[in-house]
Structures are given as structure tokens and as C-alpha cells.
Amino acid sequence: xxxxxxxxxxxxxxxxxxxxNLGLRVTNxxxxxxxxxxxxxxxxGLHLFDFQDLRLVTELARTLHSVDPFSRIITHSETGxxxxxxxxxxxxxxxxxxxxxxxxxxxLALRELxxxxxxxxxxxxxxxxxxxxxAFVGEHGSAVVKPLMGSGSLGVRKVRSVDEVSxxxxxIGSYGVGDFMIEALLxxxxxxxxxxxxxxxxxxxxxxxxxxxxxxxxxxHVVPAPLGERDTTAVGEFTCAVLDAVGLVDGVAHTEIMxxxxxxxxxxxxxxxxxxRISKLVELATGIDLEALPFRMAADPGFTAPVPRLRGGxxxxxxxxxxGRIAEVSGVDSARAADGVVELSVRAEVGDVVRPVQWSxxxxxxxxxxxxxxxxxxxxxxxxxxxIVVRTTPVADESAPTMGDVLAEAHEELDPFA
Numbered sequence: 001x002x003x004x005x006x007x008x009x010x011x012x013x014x015x016x017x018x019x020x021n022l023g024l025r026v027t028n029x030x031x032x033x034x035x036x037x038x039x040x041x042x043x044x045g046l047h048l049f050d051f052q053d054l055r056l057v058t059e060l061a062r063t064l065h066s067v068d069p070f071s072r073i074i075t076h077s078e079t080g081x082x083x084x085x086x087x088x089x090x091x092x093x094x095x096x097x098x099x100x101x102x103x104x105x106x107x108l109a110l111r112e113l114x115x116x117x118x119x120x121x122x123x124x125x126x127x128x129x130x131x132x133x134x135a136f137v138g139e140h141g142s143a144v145v146k147p148l149m150g151s152g153s154l155g156v157r158k159v160r161s162v163d164e165v166s167x168x169x170x171x172i173g174s175y176g177v178g179d180f181m182i183e184a185l186l187x188x189x190x191x192x193x194x195x196x197x198x199x200x201x202x203x204x205x206x207x208x209x210x211x212x213x214x215x216x217x218x219x220x221h222v223v224p225a226p227l228g229e230r231d232t233t234a235v236g237e238f239t240c241a242v243l244d245a246v247g248l249v250d251g252v253a254h255t256e257i258m259x260x261x262x263x264x265x266x267x268x269x270x271x272x273x274x275x276x277r278i279s280k281l282v283e284l285a286t287g288i289d290l291e292a293l294p295f296r297m298a299a300d301p302g303f304t305a306p307v308p309r310l311r312g313g314x315x316x317x318x319x320x321x322x323x324g325r326i327a328e329v330s331g332v333d334s335a336r337a338a339d340g341v342v343e344l345s346v347r348a349e350v351g352d353v354v355r356p357v358q359w360s361x362x363x364x365x366x367x368x369x370x371x372x373x374x375x376x377x378x379x380x381x382x383x384x385x386x387x388i389v390v391r392t393t394p395v396a397d398e399s400a401p402t403m404g405d406v407l408a409e410a411h412e413e414l415d416p417f418a
Contacts, residue, residue, distance in 0.1 A: 009080030
């Protein structure tokens with residue numbers, strides 16, 4: 001019996017190894033600018049090109065499928081979500097189709113769908129004028145401005161009062177957010193719900209707690225979230241209702257939630273696993289590898305989703321480093337050897353310039369730990385991260401990168417259908 005043949009979009013070596021270990025034959029589409037030669041050992045076919053080019057990706061996928069059919073298309077990357085849905089619909093493959101992936105990729109489309117269905121309604125509007133933004137903030141007291149598409153909190157700003165409208169409007173123009181949306185600012189406990197769906201049935205694998213320090217970019221995560229049983233159940237049931245409304249049928253999903261005084265509300269949702277090493281936290285706390293589940297589903301015709309059972313806690317903390325030129329990096333080796341540390345990454349050396357954090361990828365390092373409980377994991381990870389010193393000295397002001405600069409650096413096109 002031939003091993004199943006799958007198409008992966010933007011698979012990295014860590015993820016593709018999991019597919020290869022299950023006996024899957026992998027064809028991988030990757031962009032040249034993000035290619036890692038290590039992935040080749042796990043691939044039966046490897047194609048380097050801009051897979052967000054709809055004409056090219058459709059013609060190549062259709063040709064390969066006619067010769068050696070794919071059983072599934074799998075991607076863990078944000079850049080691959082809409083393309084995977086497009087190819088599933090075009091080739092008639094199982095999984096989430098184009099309508100589902102486009103709705104989840106477009107924050108305003110998701111908000112409008114949920115508002116229409118009465119699922120945690122939140123006031124929102126498409127790109128508008130400065131005066132309309134001022135009126136929206138005046139009506140609702142505060143707001144969030146965000147691009148219709150994107151990840152990692154790229155281009156997201158809070159508007160806390162009408163006094164900030166002029167400054168935010170100027171920033172929108174200079175940063176190049178382009179088409180954007182505004183919505184009422186949600187307050188409460190920020191969480192994310194990690195799920196796995198199979199044949200339209202959703203399993204809540206974990207609820208993740210977040211630390212944003214009242215900003216928009218996460219500084220830390222913990223699994224399990226510090227919630228009581230009632231709130232945990234409510235958040236999970238609400239998330240499953242959201243995924244039903246969207247029409248998600250298969251795969252991992254990462255749904256960001258604000259638990260407000262009026263109940264849970266969606267911030268955004270994605271048909272992929274969460275970033276920031278959340279999948280590793282879930283694996284340590286529950287034993288379930290979210291990255292491997294889609295491959296297990298593809299490899300086993302009798303696959304059933306595993307039942308999550310909490311067995312401990314895990315947390316990640318990102319290093320808080322002031323912008324400037326790095327003058328000192330110390331404490332890394334001792335921190336790496338500290339009790340409970342599973343991963344430690346510092347992408348900074350003396351002489352490097354740290355720019356202000358504009359999205360998740362601007363952070364220079366993190367510490368990830370496991371512990372018997374979530375609370376203990378948070379205590380340990382904060383203690384270890386505070387022991388690492390990354391000292392900077394101010395540098396002359398330089399023009400901040402625009403949104404286009406950041407996307408070019410990430411080799412990402414927000415809307416391949418544009």
C-alpha cells in the first residue's frame with residue numbers, strides 16, 4: 001500500500017520531520033527567501049517559488065495532483081492559509097475550503113459574520129475618515145485600529161480616547177496600514193483557545209492565558225490559563241460555536257478570546273496553530289502535539305482526535321529589551337540550566353541594533369519552562385527571564401520601517417487575491 005502523498009505549504013524542518021516520521025510522502029512548496037535546506041531530507045518533492053502567486057500555485061498543484069494525487073493539503077503557516085483553502089476547493093480535496101480560510105484570514109469578514117449570527121457581537125467598521133474614527137471612538141469610548149489581514153499584531157493600535165485620534169490617524173498614513181478596520185476595544189481577560197477539528201467536530205485541547213501588559217503584543221503565555229471550571233467551559237463552548245459558524249471542518253485552530261463582563265468575545269481566529277511556541281506549551285501541559293495532529297489525520301484512515309488530559313503547566317516569557325544598540329548580553333548559560341527550562345532563545349549579540357517592537361517577530365528572545373502547575377510555570381519563567389541581561393545604549397533616531405518593509409522582510413503577501 002502506497003504511503004499517502006500530501007502537499008505542505010511553507011513547512012519547516014521541525015514540522016516536516018513529524019510528517020516524515022508518520023510515513024507520509026511530502027511535497028513542499030516554499031518561498032526562496034525563507035527556504036531552509038534542512039527541509040529537503042523530509043521531502044519527496046520540493047518546489048521553491050512564490051506560492052502566494054495564485055496562477056503559478058494553481059497550475060503547479062493541479063499538474064502534480066494529476067500525476068501523483070495529493071490526499072490532503074496541510075499548512076501551519078499564516079501565508080499558506082488562504083492558498084490551502086483555494087487549492088482544496090480547486091482540486092476537490094477534503095479540508096477547509098476557500099470560503100472558510102478567507103473568512104478567517106479577513107478579520108472584518110469574521111467580525112461581520114459573527115455579528116450577523118449574534119455570536120458575541122462587537123461594533124466594527126471598515127476603513128473610514130479621520131472624522132468617522134473620531135466619532136466611533138467618541139461613541140464607544142475607545143477602539144482598536146487593525147489591518148483587515150495579518151498576524152503577529154502587525155499594524156494594530158489601540159485608541160483609548162478621542163484625544164489620540166489625530167496621532168493614530170497620522171500613524172496610519174505613515175506606517176502604510178492600507179485598508180483597515182476599527183472596532184470597539186474589548187477589555188477583560190485575554191486568552192486563546194487551541195482546538196483540533198475532524199470532520200466538523202471540534203475538540204478543545206487547551207485554553208492559553210496571555211500577558212500583554214495592556215498592549216497589543218503578547219509578552220507571555222501560560223497553559224493552562226488561570227480560569228475556573230465554569231469560565232473554561234464557557235470559553236470552550238463559545239469557541240466551538242464560532243468555528244461552527246465559520247464552517248471549519250478539519251485541522252488545528254487558534255482562536256483569540258477576550259473574556260469580558262458580558263461573556264467571551266472573539267478578537268480573531270486562525271485555521272492554524274498559535275505562534276509564540278504555544279503548541280509546545282500545549283504539548284508539555286497535555287501531551288498532545290498540535291503540529292503533528294494534521295499529519296496523523298492524513299496518515300491514518302481511522303484517525304480519531306485525542307482526548308486532552310492536563311498533566312502539568314508550561315509558560316513562555318519574551319525578553320523585554322529596550323530599543324538601541326546592544327552593549328551586553330549575559331546570564332544566558334545559567335538561565336538555560338535553570339530548573340524547568342525547556343527552551344531558551346536569544347537572537348541578539350553585542351553590536352546588534354534592537355528596534356522598537358512593532359510586531360511579534362521584533363522580540364529578541366524568550367524562555368520556555370514546564371512545571372507541575374501553570375502558576376508555578378509563570379513564576380519560574382519570569383524569574384529565569386529576569387536573570388538574563390540584554391543591555392542597550394541609545395542610537396540616533398532612524399526612520400521606522402513601514403508595514404510594507406516588515407512584510408517584505410517576512411516574504412508575506414497579506415492578500416494573494418488582491
